[in-house]
Amino acid sequence: MSTQPLPPSAVQTSPGLARTRHILGLVVTHGLLLTGAAFILLPFVWMLATSIKPPDEVFTATFSLWPKRFYGVENYSYALTAAPLLRFALNGAILCGGILIIQLLVAIPCAYALAKLRFPGRDVLFVLVLLGLAVPVQVPALPLYIGLANLGLLNTYFSMMVPFFLSVFAIFLLRQFFKSFPDDIIHAARLDGMSEFEIVWRVVTPSAWPAIAAFSVFSIVAHWNDLYWPLIVITDASLAPPPLGMMFFANAETGSNYGALTAAATILTAPLVITFLFARRQFIQGITMTGVK
Known part of the structure; x- marks a missing residue:
């Protein structure tokens, strides 16, 4: 009984070749991902390196x-003493926390209504939400400024928060997530x-x-x-969030002392990195829209 050679398709799909x-x-x-990660991390590495240089x-x-x-001790000591960086960070935390809480309190019921309730004009409202994504903050800036000035609310935390209380992106994101929630449970x-x-x-x-x-x-x-x-x-300056505080810091104190400036930027960037590390798993799940498990 003669044996016949294996067809080319069998050789190509052999376990060893498939594994290779x-x-x-x-x-x-992974090489492409590591290259992209290195390209993204390069500015942060350069910032850290500059913050410890004379x-x-x-x-x-x-x-x-x-x-x-x-020269890290000198740069970081100068950054902490030359400008109220901790005050800037506290202002940023108050600003971001206040905006996020109001955004969620408004967006969650709106997203649920657009996803699960049936009422006249629901699709039209959703289209308006999508159109709202195309409106930048610069468009209503002038009337908002005039209104806040007439009410005497400039130079307050509220004046920095109020344009962002309604987030159409939050409504859109949560609406897409709520669509996957089982109707039987409701x-x-x-x-x-x-x-x-x-x-x-x-x-x-x-x-x-x-x-x-x-979304957070x-x-x-x-x-x-x-x-x-x-x-x-x-x-x-006592109400300045981190980016505005860095402008006060650079113009008023350091001049061309880029080592101290990058040290201050490192201190003010650290809370964002820590926040993302704590929420990275939920962040990935929310972006991929895995729905209810």
């Missing part, structure tokens, strides 16, 4: 990442006598923590780094 292709695919994929090594003809003379809650308000906050919202965490990261990063609106409504 799989390993090569992983190597290429002034005469910041601008040199030769490239050197690590300083020849460690019907059962209604049969048990729960009101729509109770269903929103006691049944639906606890399942949406990944989406809430994802977006909101905190955006408003922690916001310079445009605080620059318009704030003139008191």
